[in-house]
Amino acid sequence: MTRVFSGVKPTGHLTLGNYLGAMRQWAAVDQHRADALFCIVDLHALTVDHDPARVRRLSRQAATLLLAAGLDPALCTVFVQSHVDEHARLSYVLECVATDGEMRRMIQYKEKAARERERGGSVRLSLLTYPVLMAADILVYGTDEVPVGDDQAQHVELTRDLAVRFNQRYGHTFVVPKATLPAVAARVMNLQDPTSKMGKSDDSGPGIVYLLDEPDVVRKKVMRAVTDSGREIVYDREERPGVTNLLEILAACTGGNPEALSGAYESYGSLKKDTAEAVVELLRPVQERHRALCADPGYVEGVLRDGAERARALARPTVDAAYRAIGLLPAG
Numbered sequence: 641m642t643r644v645f646s647g648v649k650p651t652g653h654l655t656l657g658n659y660l661g662a663m664r665q666w667a668a669v670d671q672h673r674a675d676a677l678f679c680i681v682d683l684h685a686l687t688v689d690h691d692p693a694r695v696r697r698l699s700r701q702a703a704t705l706l707l708a709a710g711l712d713p714a715l716c717t718v719f720v721q722s723h724v725d726e727h728a729r730l731s732y733v734l735e736c737v738a739t740d741g742e743m744r745r746m747i748q749y750k751e752k753a754a755r756e757r758e759r760g761g762s763v764r765l766s767l768l769t770y771p772v773l774m775a776a777d778i779l780v781y782g783t784d785e786v787p788v789g790d791d792q793a794q795h796v797e798l799t800r801d802l803a804v805r806f807n808q809r810y811g812h813t814f815v816v817p818k819a820t821l822p823a824v825a826a827r828v829m830n831l832q833d834p835t836s837k838m839g840k841s842d843d844s845g846p847g848i849v850y851l852l853d854e855p856d857v858v859r860k861k862v863m864r865a866v867t868d869s870g871r872e873i874v875y876d877r878e879e880r881p882g883v884t885n886l887l888e889i890l891a892a893c894t895g896g897n898p899e900a901l902s903g904a905y906e907s908y909g910s911l912k913k914d915t916a917e918a919v920v921e922l923l924r925p926v927q928e929r930h931r932a933l934c935a936d937p938g939y940v941e942g943v944l945r946d947g948a949e950r951a952r953a954l955a956r957p958t959v960d961a962a963y964r965a966i967g968l969l970p971a972g
């Protein structure tokens with residue numbers, strides 16, 4: 641059976657981008673067709689300046705939202721990264737096949753490091769090695785497919801490179817995975833700045849739709865979305881990023897085709913109104929289930945406990961094999 645792994649980082653409240661780019665596919669498709677694991681990757685949240693209590697809170701919230709989005713523990717495994725030591729253990733071994741040049745070429749590293757420096761902060765070493773830990777997350781489960789949004793594609797490419805390199809040098813140990821991207825909304829853009837990604841750790845609140853935003857807040861954010869100069873509704877990522885983003889969001893919510901939808905609208909006003917309502921309807925059931933799950937925290941905890949136990953059992957043999965292959969003496 642195909643093995644699927646993906647993760648979400650608890651560095652902010654989850655967004656419409658996370659949902660359309662990744663979580664929705666996990667729930668609607670991946671958990672039904674594959675042996676799928678979905679992880680709250682809390683170790684990754686420590687790579688930038690963070691508040692410990694907030695990371696803990698966001699981890700719990702992310703787990704609750706994954707279940708609210710439809711992940712079913714009877715069909716897939718949901719767990720927290722730090723509950724499974726094997727990720728960190730494998731990460732170290734992979735650091736021994738990765739190069740520092742490779743790490744410094746990663747787009748997200750360059751962007752995030754620049755942002756940290758702009759704020760006058762220092763760049764944590766773990767931010768540089770982040771993609772290696774991500775590779776470990778994926779490789780430790782013998783993953784075939786990694787369903788992610790477009791922004792993670794480069795990291796999955798690196799994971800493939802590390803797997804191939806390790807296998808060639810030390811003998812076949814890892815499955816070489818590939819990224820799978822959604823056909824529409826692989827990169828949902830910020831409503832206030834449609835040339836940059838809608839990211840949960842950004843500061844620009846009005847441009848980001850959060851999964852737990854109240855319907856009126858969603859409406860306000862979508863109605864105030866920045867559009868482009870030029871009045872006609874045209875699907876063109878380069879020239880008309882604002883309107884194209886709205887078309888993509890609407891298409892992703894309603895199952896339509898963004899280019900075809902562009903012909904159906906004559907004004908920004910009606911496009912925004914329909915998009916706002918489509919997003920409100922998309923989020924409604926997720927928010928309802930989230931409310932119900934919040935009333936039963938013991939259930940979520942139980943899911944995470946069982947998930948970690950299953951994940952550990954799957955991860956252990958891969959780490960043992962990698963340790964042996966690279967030359968470490970078995971503990972006996």
Ligand code: TYM
Binds near residue numbers: 657786787791792826
């Ligand atoms: P993270 O937490 O930033 O995002 C979680 C998932 O949501 C997707 N995504 C988006 N898709 C479309 N449009 C957007 N605006 C948008 N914003 C986020 C991301 O592509 C991702 O699929 N490094 C990863 C977490 C991670 C991981 C892994 C993922 C750690 N280890 C192993 C897969 C496999 C991250 O920061 O995702």
